Amino acid sequence: MDAWILIAVVGACTIALKGLGPLVIGGRPLPRPLLGVVALLAPTLLAALIVTQAFADGRHLVVDARAAGLGVALVAVLLRAPVLVVVVLAAATAALARAVA
């Protein structure tokens, strides 16, 4: 049930957000300060997601196999590897670290 609520709300909001520009606001630009804030939402949230997904275990910060995966992913990103390669390398590293441990 919860999952369907998530799907419905996120779906409806995304459709509204995508349609807002062409349908409601038209060609007019957003006020500059607001544009500055919205532009930073994606990098801010993605960085927060990286930290929580790699180091949080419930309410504890831990360094485990996921951190090893993230380290390898960072190297792959710096070497400009395609996104899929980055993801596969990270998963393989974490799996290997767990198998060894």
Added chain:
Amino acid sequence: MSRTETSHRVRDGARVIAPFAVAVAAFGVTFGVLARDAGLGGAKAVVFSATTFAGSAQFAATSVLSAGGTLAAAIAAAVLLNTRYIPIGLSVAPSLRGPAWKRGLRAQLVVDESWAVSHLGGGRYDPRLLLGAGLTLYCAWVAGTTAGSVAGSLLGDPETLGLDAAFPALFLALLAGQVRGRIGVVAALGGAAVAAALVPFVPPGVPVVAASVVCLIGLRRPPGEPPS
């Protein structure tokens, strides 16, 4: 512009986007597998992809849920991440013509990749390229999700496969394409710091949403480039 020329441009859009579509389909497979693990098994992941059609937000919501976060935190993370579609939608708005329903429908085909390939330069967008590229990506995303959702049940324990490490790696790869300029780096580091600091004190999912206050630094200095 003649009708045949229009359909040619739509086909051009599909051709230009083809390599991206392969990646997006593979991405969809990953999403289908991970979503299943987060309680979005079967038709749920497919319906999610078909209605939301925004990969990073879907991954964000799924990752918050699988980390034990609340429904509200998962929804907030996904919706906040998708607010970038406001400026993206604004940028294509002058290039979309015709009745409101048509403009609204075509705006749904805008995702990062289709937006990029339909850009003609100077802030002008080709709506036919957008249509061809967007529809192709949409089909690839939904088909990939379906395949992943089905194949996921054949895989073993997600942790043994290291799939939990796939989330942060994916967000890192997406982040690399989103950071623009020094203020973007500051926002990313600030968001990471706030989220890490809050982990011990609030339920899972909340640190990510709370970290969004960091983007208020954008009030001080608007970016020089249009956001993507």
